[in-house]
Amino acid sequence: MSPQIALARLLLAGGRVDAAHLADVAAGHPGSHQLAALARLAARHGDRLESLGRLARSPLWPSGDDVLASTAAIFDRLAVEAPEAGVALYSLGDPDELAAATAELVGVIRAWSPSASGRILDFGCGIGRVAIALADGAESVLGLDLSGQMIAEARRRAEGRGTVRFARNAAARLPVEPGAIDLFLAADSLPYVIHAGAFDSFMAEAARVLRPGGDLLVFNWSFRGDPERDVTEARALAAGHGFAVIRAGERPFAIWDAQGFQLRRIP
Template sequence: MTPLDDYLGGRVSAPVALMRLLLEGRPAATVVARLATAAEAEPALAPLLALAESEQDGLLTIERMLRAGAIHAEQSDAATAIAESRAMFDRLVRISPEASVAAYSLGDPALLAEATAELVEWLRAQDLLAGRPDILDLGCGIGRLAAALAAEAGSVLGLDVSPAMIAEARARHPGLRFETCSGGDLAGLADACCDLVLAVDVFPYLVQGGLGLAGRMMAEAARVLRPGGTLLILNFSYRGATADRHDLPAIAAASGFGVVRNGTREFVLWDGSIFWLRHDAQP
């Protein structure tokens, strides 16, 4: 399936389709030109073309980010994966804060806000915000989710491996707590201090360092969660849905998690896969 096939089939939104076209390595101008040609033959592509034409600056931003080295490849070891991720996000946030945390936003604050609102509404619908939970936003980036959730949480702490991301989050949301972390553990956090751990587009970069690194972070999430708490992983890896759905349950069980959702897709604006884990028992 091509990005255009997925768009026409209703499997991805227009912003995600444009992001995927750019990830194929074509220049932004070529993407727009090819879309214009394709839309002549397939009128259903007209909305996608209209978005591409209105977001040409955003397409160029994603092109710049790709040239700057957005890494989606397996690394040789955990330490290398963490170091590469830290350096990459330090670079990317300086190009576009919005696109650095969600390339499908095309660097457009309005598109990012819309996608963030969809995620928050999903959390509400699952009762994951009931009772004002204490929330850990792991891989918080520029703080967009922490800010959106603060009014409904008992507390929110944002952690990120990238100092530049944390600096941006603090500048945007001076009243919230943001700290850098090692990328390999949650050292400094007390046991049973959280009700909800969010990991939005975080685990793919851990899995690049090996499933062992992902498993260690999952165990750390279990440590800081209270009994019955939730670890919500949105996207587990870039290996594909089949591998993720096969591997994740065993890794989760080793840390005392039960699986509520195993790779479902429930968002309209974003193609993120939901891995909802409940901390039911000690491993």
């Protein structure tokens, strides 16, 4: 586990995270490189820990009967309060930490899929960090998100880049023609679809918009804490919607702890 993920988990646990206390704990275990790295990271971001703790204790998971509306409301708030931490708490609200994690993710995407040079759809794009990073070297990138505030922030950050565009989309049907996409990316967005009970229709839409031979890359299938169930479910849905499973449940990152899935549209 990276120190970024470890610190994010401490924040999500709900208690107060104190950089000085972590330094004392690390000093008491001089042989633990992981504790030392965690203490250094906490010290570097000590001025943010209190506000990050409040953010971690705020509602971050949709509730109620209308899961999609609840999800949009949460991310509308996060886009204003803490855009970097809102899309990746392990960035600790630091643009440089987020940039490093994004670069690692983009490197994996490009290594896994030759379709990363084509027409990309970033589903649940947030502030556009991945879409913008992929735009250099791609034919085009379309970022979609439920949150209007996230889309507004993504557009602000992407100003002047002609190969990437963003749109709010809250409908079950994606605003894309059949076969118009080479790479469909869902990074930390599918868990919300699963929570809404809409993952079968999601797979049908992904199959519709992807060209034959195009890739669906999913990073974090769900947040259920059951990796074996996620892999089993991914394989079953792939078979039912015309995908071949290339990768399922791999962990390719040093910073992020996400599981990666690669499904290829069968010609």
